[in-house]
Amino acid sequence: MSNQINAFIFDLDGVITDTAEYHFNAWSELAKDIGIEIDEEFNEQLKGVSRIESLQRILKHGGKENEFTEQEIIELADKKNDHYKTLIAKVTPNDILPGIVDLLEDIKASGIQIALGSASKNAPFILEQLQLNRYFDYIVDAGKVKQGKPHPETFLTAADHFDVPYETCVGVEDAEAGVTAIKDASMFAVGVGSEPILHKANIIFPETKNLSLEKIKSAFNAES
Ligand code: BG6
Ligand code: MG
Numbered sequence: 135m136s137n138q139i140n141a142f143i144f145d146l147d148g149v150i151t152d153t154a155e156y157h158f159n160a161w162s163e164l165a166k167d168i169g170i171e172i173d174e175e176f177n178e179q180l181k182g183v184s185r186i187e188s189l190q191r192i193l194k195h196g197g198k199e200n201e202f203t204e205q206e207i208i209e210l211a212d213k214k215n216d217h218y219k220t221l222i223a224k225v226t227p228n229d230i231l232p233g234i235v236d237l238l239e240d241i242k243a244s245g246i247q248i249a250l251g252s253a254s255k256n257a258p259f260i261l262e263q264l265q266l267n268r269y270f271d272y273i274v275d276a277g278k279v280k281q282g283k284p285h286p287e288t289f290l291t292a293a294d295h296f297d298v299p300y301e302t303c304v305g306v307e308d309a310e311a312g313v314t315a316i317k318d319a320s321m322f323a324v325g326v327g328s329e330p331i332l333h334k335a336n337i338i339f340p341e342t343k344n345l346s347l348e349k350i351k352s353a354f355n356a357e358s
Contacts (some may be wrong), residue, residue: 137358139322139351140298142241143274143289145182146252148308149326149342151229151264153254154181156221161192164214170196178331182309184253184282185211215256222256225263232343238269240347247271249292251305253282272296284311286319293319304350307335322354 148154158177165172170192180188189211193199202210241248249272250257257276261267274291281287293303305316306324313335316323325335326345332338337353339345 137355138302139244139246139304139354140302141247141249141293141296141304143249143251143292143303143305143316143321145305145307145309145312146250146257146260147254148181149231149306150234150266151225151231151260153222153225153260154308156218157181157188160214160218160221161188163217164189164210165192165196168196168198168210170198178310182253182283182307182311182315184276185215185255187282189214219256222260222263225260227263227265230264230266232341233345234342235266237342237345237347238266242269244347247296247298249274249295251288251292252276253279253288283309284314284318286315289316289319289321293321304354306345307332310334322350322357324350 144150147157161180162172172192172195176195179191183191189207190199193202238248248270250261250270251274253276255276258273261270272292272295274288279287279291289305290300293300300320303321304324305321306326307313307316308326310331313323313325313332317334323335325332325338326342329338336357337350
C-alpha cells in the first residue's frame with residue numbers, strides 16, 4: 135500500500151445522515167401490508183442493499199418469495215419508495231450526523247478528493263437537502279451500478295473516476311455489505327457502528343461524532 139490517501143468514498147444512509155431509520159420505517163410498513171414482520175436485527179441485512187434486492191430479502195424472510203409476479207414486485211418497491219420520499223422531503227442540514235461536516239472540512243483541507251458511493255437512487259436529492267454538495271467531487275450514479283453492494287463496483291467506479299489506485303482510497307460505511315464491498319475493492323475500510331457487524335473494517339468508530347481524519351490517517355499509514 136502507498137501511504138498517501140487519494141480519495142475518500144462515503145456511504146450516505148446511516149453515515150452522513152440517519153436516513154437508514156427512514157428506510158427501515160418505510161420497509162416495515164410495506165412488509166406489514168403484505169403480512170410480514172421485520173425487526174431491527176433483520177434490518178441489518180438490508181442496509182446498503184439495493185431497493186429490489188431489499189424487497190426480495192424481505193419476501194424471503196416472510197416465506198413469500200414466490201407469491202408475487204415481477205410486476206407486483208416492482209409496484210411494491212415503488213410503493214415503499216413513494217413513502218420513503220415523503221420522509222426524506224423533510225430532511226434539512228440539521229439532519230447531518232454529528233462530526234460529518236468537520237470530517238469533510240478536514241479532508242478537503244488535506245487536498246483529498248471526496249466521492250459519494252451510495253446504493254440509493256435518492257442520494258443526490260438527499261445531498262441537496264443536506265446542502266453538502268460542495269464537498270463532493272463525484273457522485274456514483276446508483277442507477278448505473280450493475281452489481282450493488284456487497285459487490286465492490288460502487289467503490290471501484292469512484293476510484294476509476296478519479297483515476298487513482300484502489301489501495302489509496304478510503305471507504306466509509308455503516309453496513310456490513312458496504313464494508314465487504316470496500317474490502318473487496320482493496321480499499322481501506324472505515325466502519326461506523328458496532329464491532330460485531332463491521333468487524334471486517336480496518337478501523338471502527340462507534341458513532342460519527344468519533345470520526346477523526348487524524349486517526350484514520352494513522353491507521354491507514356500503519357497498514358501501508
Ligand atoms: C442504501 C440503503 O444506501 O440505499 C438501503 O442503505 C437502500 O437501505 C438502498 O435500500 C437503495 O436506496 P433507494 O433510495 O434507491 O431505494
Ligand atoms: Mg449505509
